[in-house]
Amino acid sequence: MMMESTFSNSGKTWLRRLAAVVSLSSGAQAAILSSLTQTRHFRAREHIMRDGTRDGSVQVLLRGFAYRHRYRPDGTRQITAFLVPGDICDFGFLSHSAVSQNVIALPASSVGQLDLSQLAGMVEKHPEIMTGILRCAAIEQSTMQELLVSVGGRTALHRVAHMLCEMHYRLSKVDLVDAEGSFGFPLTQSELGDALGLSTVHINRKIQVLRREGLAIWRDKTITLPDPQALRALCSFDPTYLRAGVPAH
Amino acid sequence: MMMESTFSNSGKTWLRRLAAVVSLSSGAQAAILSSLTQTRHFRAREHIMRDGTRDGSVQVLLRGFAYRHRYRPDGTRQITAFLVPGDICDFGFLSHSAVSQNVIALPASSVGQLDLSQLAGMVEKHPEIMTGILRCAAIEQSTMQELLVSVGGRTALHRVAHMLCEMHYRLSKVDLVDAEGSFGFPLTQSELGDALGLSTVHINRKIQVLRREGLAIWRDKTITLPDPQALRALCSFDPTYLRAGVPAH
DNA sequence: GCAGGCCCTTAACCTATGTGAATTCCGAAA
DNA sequence: TTTCGGAATTCACATAGGTTAAGGGCCTGC
Secondary structure (H helix, E strand, O other): OOEEEOOOHHHHHHHHHHHHOOOOHHHHHHHHHHHOOEEEEEEEOEEEOOOOOEOOOOEEEEOOOOEEEOOOOOOOOOEEEEEEOOOEOOHHHHHEEEEEEEEEEOOEEEEEEHHHHHHHHHHOOOHHHHHHHHHHHHHHHHHHHHHHHHHHHHOOHHHHHHHHHHHHHHHOOOOOOOOOOEOOOOOOHHHHHOOOOOOOOOOOHEEEEHHHHOOOEEEEEEEEOHHHHHHHHHHHOOHHOOOOOOOOO | OOOOOOOOOOHHHHHHHHHHHHHOHHHHHHHHOOOOOOOEEEEOOEEEEEEOOOOEEEEEEOOOOOOEEOOOOOEEEEEEEEEEEOEEOOOOHHHHEEEEOEEEEEEOOOEEEHHHHHHHHHHHHOHHHHHHHHHHHHHHHHHHHHHHHHHHHOOOHHHHHHHHHHHHHHHHHHOEEEOEEEEEEOOHHHHHOOOOOOOHHHHHHHHHHHHHHHOEEEEEEEEOOOOOHHHHHOOOHHHHHHHOOOOOO
């Protein structure tokens, strides 16, 4: 993990996220833009955050891709969330409690950092910022709930399709989906299985089905959805849960 | 649903919960005790909160038992959380966003209510109260994660056992487990299945196993764990996740 | 250029869990 | 007391998905 103090303009990534969930005064926008004074860089598969650590700052994923997971006593694990640029790595700072999960960078990733004292100052001047952060937390929660809904009762095919739709949706919101409907998806099939509660082999089987149907192509860490609407229809994907009741504005 | 304005002393239930996660000044304690000015009563199976509603107040379950759930497009549903006295019904108020799930009372239940403006006043005078609420939210999140861990990869027997251990633990913290290790558990086997991602029939099979092994007896809406330690050992139950990194104090 | 290792893919086989349906149990309503 | 309906239980059977194993592609280090 490397560290730098560049005054990067990557604050834009976070600003875009917050602006999407709450109205921000221009002062608040400026504060957010210049808030992530430190940036940490992680190599592929490196821990961004470790179970049991106390989280003394806000960490925002700026570039790359990451996931959270928790181990089972038998050594297997459950991935509980995927993080895309703009996402906060862990909300433990809200309650000054320890993080109870691991956060892992998937490809090389960058994480912006913000001290809690700094945050307190920003929030005092611009209370909307806290509302935005809390809304991000609510969306996170809602996303995890939907994963539970998937794992608890959708068929394997629907689980996979639903997750692809979700990633497509989330990544499109941060301009990471190109015109052909392709986006980088640096996961391994086994990792996707760890998220969806399916074995690697079975993930593969269902990916083949989607490929044969012309609904999804996964090659070279890249996924292409030739017909997103058809894929959404297949699994009844409804992105409402990703907005968590936050009105458009 | 009935309503009253009694100045009930049920604030104690909430105080106990908050005191368990954060240090409270005596002023804060007094404020909490007298905060839940309105109490609503629900009959069995009545909605406490409905999907899509905007949540204009804090709702604390004071008596009874409840659960949250979300429907699947095919009409089945996933129960995402069980609520015991002291739990906040929905944390949507934190971000002024709509609740995205249904909350249902199981047996007759009482819910204390607190306006957001009131809350704001309390928090301004006693900021620990907000910390406590946020810690409750973190514990909730952690509990849901653990459910995902169960559903995503534990065997049916372990899922059932783990949930019984969790309820035993949580209910014991609010003095709802008696000396013999019995506690009220007003669920139907089918409802437990909706939470654990298992069919009614299979829940029943595993309950039989636990009964035969002398690890759990479920009769008349009451569960008895004759040997909680043995049950915990069976499923490697570790209540750490229910404390969400909050240090004992 | 070669060896090792990870990942994807496929196949054969197995089992945990679902489904459908019948039976019993039990509490609440009449 | 009788009736009724939901819940628990049990059985027979069906299947989605897991497991194990093997081969191939590809990258990386040597």
